[in-house]
Amino acid sequence: MRSLIVAAAGPRLDSDTRETWLRRAADLVGVSFRQARAVYYGEISGPNCEAVRKFEAAAEQRAREGAAHLADQFDSLLAQLVEGAPFLDRREVDALYRVADKLRSAYGLRQD
Structure with missing residues (x-):
């Protein structure tokens, strides 16, 4: 369950204690510190647990945001590549x- 907390709230910063990190994770998903700590230590688990569902939803949202950012970066890099290398085959560029x-x-x- 620790990986679920990391997926939802991100990794601990060097300046974080485990407690401050779990408090931030709890605030992020809207559960109590105690619930976040229980999820982290595996004291509560399973799809029927509301705290776990909230962490899963937050992890999914974070993954979506990361994927969107990565796709945008890829598009930007590809545009720079195409601009600087006009010899590239258009089919290869389209595939990228x-x-x-x-x-x-x-x-x-969605791509805006």
């Missing part, structure tokens, strides 16, 4: 753009 599109579609993201 589809990689970012697949990343977006895997996480249900």
